[in-house]
Each structure stands twice: as C-alpha cells, then as structure tokens.
Amino acid sequence: MSRFLPKWCPDVPTLLPALSSSCRFLSKKKSPIMIVLTGASCPAFAFSRLGLHGDSDWRKSDCRIVDPHCSRGRWMRFSNGIWFQDRFYALSVEGTLAVVEEDVNSDLLRITKFGKQRAVPDSDLAATRRFRECLVESEGKVVLVFLGSARSMETVDHVEVFRLELKELAWVRARSLGGAALFLGSNTCVSVEGKKLLECKGNCVYFAASGNGGGWGVYDVESGVISSCERDFGGRTDLFQGNTTTLLCKLQRRAD
Known part of the structure; x- marks a missing residue:
C-alpha cells in the first residue's frame, strides 16, 4: 500500500486512515482515495489518490467550522469515519456527523453536509x-x-x-x-x-x-x-x- 502513497509529513498527526475502495480497482478513470483523519482541526484531514495517475503529495484540508455540539465553541475535530457510496462520513469528537464529498470542479474533498442529530449513547x-x-x-x-x-x-x-x-x-x-x-x-x-x-x-x-x-x-x-x-x-x-x-x-x- 505504501508504494502507492506520497511520503507522510511527520509533523502531522495520524488518527484514522480509510481507503475508498480496494486497490484492485485502480484505474485512470477512478482511482481510490486514501483519507487520513488527524484528530486536529488544522488540518482536519489529508487525502491522496492512488495509482499511476494519483497525487504526488498529500492534500490537506482545514476545518474552521465550530462544532455545534461543543460547549466550548471549538472547531470540529474528527475521530472516526467510514467510506460509503463514494462519500466519507466523519464523526467529530463531539458526535457531529459530517459528509465529505469530492468537488468535481476543484478535484478536492470538501465537507458538504452536517447531521443535526448528535451521535452519542442514549445512556449516562x-x-x-x-x-x-x-x-x-x-x-x-x-x-x-x-x-x-x-x-x-x-x-x-x-x-x-x-x-x-x-x-x-x-x-x-x-x-x-x-x-x-x-x-x-x-x-x-x-x-x-x-x-x-x-x-x-x-x-x-x-x-x-x-x-x-x-x-x-x-x-x-x-x-x-x-x-x-x-x-x-x-x-x-x-x-x-x-x-x-x-x-x-x-x-x-x-x-x-
């Protein structure tokens, strides 16, 4: 796997890597995307396309959006996520759901939607x-x-x-x-x-x-x-x- 990916910057933390699809589907038209959550806000995640026509470096994305479920008004930090149907569903440390999608115009991954409901256990x-x-x-x-x-x-x-x-x-x-x-x-x-x-x-x-x-x-x-x-x-x-x-x-x- 590492031979398909650019070198990671040691100054950026890594919390969760997630691949959009199996490497056996590598093609010019649709290369899999590796996204890495950092657990921080800047950058919130980094991503890279795999394959011969993939990215030569990691593209980093900040999240300067206040988490609606954070009592301290901090920017969103993501702790978990999953690829599903070409979208990445990320959970913040406060339980806020964010949908990350590919912007066809800029070729970047962007947060496009948020869930209003907080994802936390019903219990104490x-x-x-x-x-x-x-x-x-x-x-x-x-x-x-x-x-x-x-x-x-x-x-x-x-x-x-x-x-x-x-x-x-x-x-x-x-x-x-x-x-x-x-x-x-x-x-x-x-x-x-x-x-x-x-x-x-x-x-x-x-x-x-x-x-x-x-x-x-x-x-x-x-x-x-x-x-x-x-x-x-x-x-x-x-x-x-x-x-x-x-x-x-x-x-x-x-x-x-």
Whole structure:
C-alpha cells in the first residue's frame, strides 16, 4: 500500500486512515482515495489518490467550522469515519456527523453536509465518555456501535447499535442486524454473514474486550445480552486471542 502513497509529513498527526475502495480497482478513470483523519482541526484531514495517475503529495484540508455540539465553541475535530457510496462520513469528537464529498470542479474533498442529530449513547455513558464508537458497513447500511464500560474500564458491559438514515442524516436505533454478524476489533471492523462461520450467530456483535486477557465478547442484538465468546464456544480460549483478522481466519478454518 505504501508504494502507492506520497511520503507522510511527520509533523502531522495520524488518527484514522480509510481507503475508498480496494486497490484492485485502480484505474485512470477512478482511482481510490486514501483519507487520513488527524484528530486536529488544522488540518482536519489529508487525502491522496492512488495509482499511476494519483497525487504526488498529500492534500490537506482545514476545518474552521465550530462544532455545534461543543460547549466550548471549538472547531470540529474528527475521530472516526467510514467510506460509503463514494462519500466519507466523519464523526467529530463531539458526535457531529459530517459528509465529505469530492468537488468535481476543484478535484478536492470538501465537507458538504452536517447531521443535526448528535451521535452519542442514549445512556449516562455520554457524560462520562467511557465508551468507544465503531463504524462498519453492513448489508448496505452504515452501522454505528457504541461499546460502553459503565462499571469498569476493563469490561464492556453496555452496547448500543444504530444505523444511519442517509436522507435525513439521522441515527436510528437498530433493532436487528438481520443475518449479519459484526466483528469489532481495536483497528478493524468487519460485517460477515453469520451462517458462513461455524458456530457464529447472526444478529450479533462480536467485540474485542480490553480486559480478560484481550479476549472477545458477544452482544445479542435481539435479547440485549452480553456474554463471553469463550463460554459460548465451549471454553475455547485459544480461538479468541488476537486481532479481528486472526479471529476470522480461525473461525473460517473451523467452518471449512
């Protein structure tokens, strides 16, 4: 991947990189775009087109827009985001949704829309900020999952799932994920068909827990119950060690 990208400036922080599409789709007409959120306002993000006809340098974009949900009136700073249907949906540290699109006239990425609704958990976790947010595409929808730690920072004991209504740019609580199973790691979030992985259930969120030796937990969306993956898989602790990719490879081998 690095051979397609310009050299990064060491003075600019990096928080989250996101690629618009797979590198196998590299072409003259539509090259994938790598966007990097910095966690700052200036620049708020940098981007570069990949491929032979890509950019020779990173293009940086500032955001001097006051975050409507910031009580201190600070400029927006983005902490998370996801590409979906040629647009990048970015979440600010205060839970404001911004839509980033390509300007066909200037060939730049610009913020074009904002969601009015704040993306935060419905529970008291919003005030304590003892939660982390995960964005993932699942069954043609953008899904936002909050993993909260109400009692201990070492254990996830509260999960909330929302889907994005694109027309209204509003977050709606998801009562079902259908047959999908979400796997949320520390750096990677993936949606798969639950029935394709042996013993995995659809309509569930599997997440990497910070405690318990780095194991995994599972949240059943229908019942609202959180349990240990090791317990559900007959005490197989060896299965649930490692990152998201490692876990999915192990489960796929069991299914085969």
